[in-house]
Amino acid sequence: MNPVLIVDDAAVIRTYYRTILTAAGYPVAEVGDGVDALEAALQQPCSLCIVDVNMPRLDGFAFLEALRREPVDQPPALVITTDRGDDIAGRCRRSGANAYLPKPVRPETLLAQVALLTGGRA
Amino acid sequence: MPLRQPRPAPAAGSSGPRDRLDAADPAERRRAAQALAGQPRAVPRLGARLAIETDRAVRAALLDALVAIGSDTALGAVTALLTAEEPGARAAAFEAIARIEDARAVTLLLPLLDDAAADRRVHGLTALADRRDPLLVARLMRLLGEETDANVCAAAADLLGRQGDAAARPALLRLKARFRAEPFLQFATDAALARLAEA
Numbered sequence: 640m641n642p643v644l645i646v647d648d649a650a651v652i653r654t655y656y657r658t659i660l661t662a663a664g665y666p667v668a669e670v671g672d673g674v675d676a677l678e679a680a681l682q683q684p685c686s687l688c689i690v691d692v693n694m695p696r697l698d699g700f701a702f703l704e705a706l707r708r709e710p711v712d713q714p715p716a717l718v719i720t721t722d723r724g725d726d727i728a729g730r731c732r733r734s735g736a737n738a739y740l741p742k743p744v745r746p747e748t749l750l751a752q753v754a755l756l757t758g759g760r761a
Numbered sequence: 762m763p764l765r766q767p768r769p770a771p772a773a774g775s776s777g778p779r780d781r782l783d784a785a786d787p788a789e790r791r792r793a794a795q796a797l798a799g800q801p802r803a804v805p806r807l808g809a810r811l812a813i814e815t816d817r818a819v820r821a822a823l824l825d826a827l828v829a830i831g832s833d834t835a836l837g838a839v840t841a842l843l844t845a846e847e848p849g850a851r852a853a854a855f856e857a858i859a860r861i862e863d864a865r866a867v868t869l870l871l872p873l874l875d876d877a878a879a880d881r882r883v884h885g886l887t888a889l890a891d892r893r894d895p896l897l898v899a900r901l902m903r904l905l906g907e908e909t910d911a912n913v914c915a916a917a918a919d920l921l922g923r924q925g926d927a928a929a930r931p932a933l934l935r936l937k938a939r940f941r942a943e944p945f946l947q948f949a950t951d952a953a954l955a956r957l958a959e960a
Contacts, residue, residue, distance in 0.1 A: 648887065649887070649916070649919065651915070651919045651948070651949050651952050652945075654948075654952065655945055655948045655949070658948070673852075692848050693848055693851055693852065693855075693880075693883075693884060693887065694852060695852055695855045695856055695859070696852065696856065697852065698848035698849050698851070698852045699848065700848055700849070701848070701849055701852075720880075721879065721880040721883045721912045722848075722880050723878070723879070723880055724846070742912050742945075743911050743912055743915065743943060743944075743945035743946065744945065745944055745945075746944055
């Protein structure tokens with residue numbers, strides 16, 4: 640299985656997701672901003688992108704919009720953010736995300752959503 | 762009385778960089794912003810343009826110009842962008858703030874921790890992540906006792922784990938007890954406590 644790519648500028652959040660996902664058997668890769676995420680996603684296919692919105696250099700929406708324009712196999716994307724705008728779910732969808740979760744996310748919620756988006760292939 | 766030379770009239774069709782900040786061509790707006798980098802009197806125009814600019818390169822040039830000017834008003838315009846609706850604008854502001862020297866940046870960013878919106882308080886803490894300042898540690902300790910949003914608390918605990926010392930341990934333990942049912946906060950607090958123990 641290709642790795643789940645975790646994209647978040649907060650190291651503690653990346654570690655939290657990684658701990659949950661690796662314990663469930665998912666291979667994981669991680670980066671700290673949208674620029675590195677785009678580079679990583681274009682270099683190696685991933686089974687899912689878990690994406691924060693607010694990051695330096697390139698935010699999560701801009702990363703997804705850029706990725707969706709690339710002629711590569713498109714992984715599903717799950718946005719997890721502290722943003723609480725009225726239209727946050729719509730904004731996620733328009734940028735190319737398949738699902739959205741508000742932070743903080745519980746382990747069982749994360750695993751359920753990841754299983755759904757990857758077809759349960761841990 | 763000394764005689765003054767009359768100013769030459771501007772050539773027809775020409776305009777200064779301040780006027781060109783509103784040009785239709787993004788490349789022209791970017792050049793105008795770059796030309797205004799050393800001009801404190803241009804801060805209101807730079808700030809006004811920054812608030813509405815959507816082109817990424819122009820926005821970066823406006824932010825560079827304001828950081829280069831470095832007055833409180835100029836830096837205030839930069840930090841104001843941290844609470845913009847558009848994530849790209851916020852990301853650009855984070856980048857610019859990374860170039861502001863420590864003490865000034867902390868003074869400018871601390872008020873964000875009192876913002877009514879929790880996600881903006883998180884943005885403020887994220888922007889403060891690499892800063893070292895006694896004011897910040899004291900503010901984080903207070904925040905841990907008062908804050909009710911789990912994301913804000915986790916970001917503050919993470920920061921305190923990096924910047925605090927053994928005196929921060931009781932505040933982190935109280936936070937952990939207060940958010941007993943929140944797995945991410947337990948995880949973040951444990952990580953902060955472990956970091957303090959290693960320091």
